[in-house]
Amino acid sequence: MKKIYILEDLDCANCAAKIENAINELDIVNKASVTFMTKKLVLDADEDKMEQAIQETVKIVKKIEPDVIMKEK
Numbered sequence: 001m002k003k004i005y006i007l008e009d010l011d012c013a014n015c016a017a018k019i020e021n022a023i024n025e026l027d028i029v030n031k032a033s034v035t036f037m038t039k040k041l042v043l044d045a046d047e048d049k050m051e052q053a054i055q056e057t058v059k060i061v062k063k064i065e066p067d068v069i070m071k072e073k
Helices: 013-024 047-064
Strands: 002-008 029-035 040-045 069-072
Touching (some): 013 029, 013 040
Antiparallel strands (some): 029 040
16 A cells, blocks of 8 residues: 655755655565655555554654654645
């Protein structure tokens, strides 16, 4: 199951890479990709684990870039 989010106020390419790498380290996530130019995050996880994956992703984003807001597209 895939979900797409916009990372509002993401202004650091290095931070985008850190966010992507940290999310991909989660066992519950099949794949995550962050595109800095479009500020798009694509999160892929099994349907039964998606809610937990979203919660963990929000924590990671806030830890690396506290001002970024994750909005579902």
